[in-house]
Amino acid sequence: MHLLKIGRRTGSTKPAIFMDCGIHAREWISPAFCQWFINKAVSTYGTDSQMTSLLDTMDIFVLPVFNIDGYEHTWKIDRMWRKTRSRRNGSPCVGADPNRNFDAGWCTLGASSNPCSDTYCGASVESEIEVRNVADFIRKNKSVIKAYLTIHSYSQLLLFPYSYKYDLAADHNELLQVAEGAAETLRSLYGTRYTSGPGATTIYPAAGGSDDWAYDLGVKYSYTFELRDTGRYGFLLPESQIQPTCEETMLAVKYIAAHVLKN
Ligand SMILES: O=C(CO)C[C@@H](Cc1ccccc1)C(=O)O
Numbered sequence: 001m002h003l004l005k006i007g008r009r010t011g012s013t014k015p016a017i018f019m020d021c022g023i024h025a026r027e028w029i030s031p032a033f034c035q036w037f038i039n040k041a042v043s044t045y046g047t048d049s050q051m052t053s054l055l056d057t058m059d060i061f062v063l064p065v066f067n068i069d070g071y072e073h074t075w076k077i078d079r080m081w082r083k084t085r086s087r088r089n090g091s092p093c094v095g096a097d098p099n100r101n102f103d104a105g106w107c108t109l110g111a112s113s114n115p116c117s118d119t120y121c122g123a124s125v126e127s128e129i130e131v132r133n134v135a136d137f138i139r140k141n142k143s144v145i146k147a148y149l150t151i152h153s154y155s156q157l158l159l160f161p162y163s164y165k166y167d168l169a170a171d172h173n174e175l176l177q178v179a180e181g182a183a184e185t186l187r188s189l190y191g192t193r194y195t196s197g198p199g200a201t202t203i204y205p206a207a208g209g210s211d212d213w214a215y216d217l218g219v220k221y222s223y224t225f226e227l228r229d230t231g232r233y234g235f236l237l238p239e240s241q242i243q244p245t246c247e248e249t250m251l252a253v254k255y256i257a258a259h260v261l262k263n
């Protein structure tokens with residue numbers, strides 16, 4: 001698993017944030033953000049006071065491209081591919097939706113058991129090797145991982161649990177308050193408007209999502225970002241919007257990190 005840890009030496013017990021990008025292959029602005037984030041973090045450590053204190057007090061695990069095989073497929077074959085590229089003998093279609101393959105209400109609402117569906121939940125929980133590896137890593141490090149951020153596009157949403165059920169999360173009020181604060185600081189840069197809320201009612205009900213799974217594991221600050229835009233370009237966001245999208249999203253990530261550190 002191509003995971004990068006930004007922060008001090010190995011074995012540190014500092015509180016950590018786990019951030020992944022590119023779980024869905026066609027959402028190209030997502031890996032762009034993670035790669036931009038890594039460069040920004042390592043290049044402004046020591047000069048930007050916020051970033052310096054953030055990295056002095058927390059570790060950040062970044063997985064720039066969760067679904068590598070799917071991402072490559074969108075570059076070479078099918079720009080609109082979403083799923084993994086796993087093959088199962090006997091199955092007529094390829095891949096499963098990694099964001100339906102986590103052990104969180106698996107394969108119930110908003111997921112399909114049809115291997116040819118774009119929301120196919122997979123043959124079993126964590127059947128996709130990419131999902132199994134991320135879940136194993138977070139389980140192994142759950143004592144230090146205080147926040148889980150998973151980056152998608154598009155729609156300009158800041159989602160949090162639950163998506164697999166309509167019940168509010170135990171920490172709903174705090175998660176909403178932090179999301180709204182993050183969205184407000186994001187908007188302060190270029191005026192980009194985000195909507196915050198639980199996945200089930202803010203976008204649609206969907207079981208097997210990574211954020212719900214992390215939350216139920218005990219990672220309290222678990223958020224799904226849906227980056228720009230709201231549909232004009234969709235997954236084909238123009239290159240000119242990569243930089244501003246990354247800059248505004250950084251503000252939201254820093255806001256959440258600061259809250260995590262205080263709590
Ligand atoms: O890909 C999406 C577009 O990025 C929306 C996400 C919405 C979602 C977010 C969290 C948990 C379950 C679903 C999805 O369908 O998996």
Ligand SMILES: [Zn+2]
Nearest residue numbers: 024027152153
């Ligand atoms: Zn997505």
